[in-house]
Amino acid sequence: MVTNTPKSRTVHVLRGGQITIPIEFRRALGIEEGSLVQVTFAEPGTLTLSAVEATPKGSAYLRELYEAFAPVRQEAIDKGYTEDEINEWIDQAIREVRTERKNSQG
Numbered sequence: 001m002v003t004n005t006p007k008s009r010t011v012h013v014l015r016g017g018q019i020t021i022p023i024e025f026r027r028a029l030g031i032e033e034g035s036l037v038q039v040t041f042a043e044p045g046t047l048t049l050s051a052v053e054a055t056p057k058g059s060a061y062l063r064e065l066y067e068a069f070a071p072v073r074q075e076a077i078d079k080g081y082t083e084d085e086i087n088e089w090i091d092q093a094i095r096e097v098r099t100e101r102k103n104s105q106g
Contacts, residue, residue, distance in 0.1 A: 021049065 009022045021031065029051040031037060036052040076086050 007025075009025070011019050011022065013019055021037075026032070029049075031051050038050045038052045040048040040050070042048045073086060077083070
């Protein structure tokens with residue numbers, strides 16, 4: 001027999017206000033590492049947690065472009081470059097292209 005009785009557990013609040021959601025609750029909601037959770041202050045003294053299904057943001061073209069360059073990015077990482085270095089190079093290249101375009105438009 002399945003009941004709709006709410007289940008509850010008492011947990012300790014950790015440093016910085018963090019709490020651990022009990023594993024049986026995470027499993028029931030499909031929450032795993034990296035999942036998004038919406039926290040709602042529903043009424044005084046009550047918080048509600050809801051699993052959130054992430055939807056990709058941005059254009060499909062940009063996602064496709066990012067994925068096309070993923071092997072090159074991984075190759076750079078394998079050679080010992082950091083994500084910060086790679087991102088800075090990309091940002092620099094974008095700045096240079098924008099400056100070129102701006103200068104050519106007069």
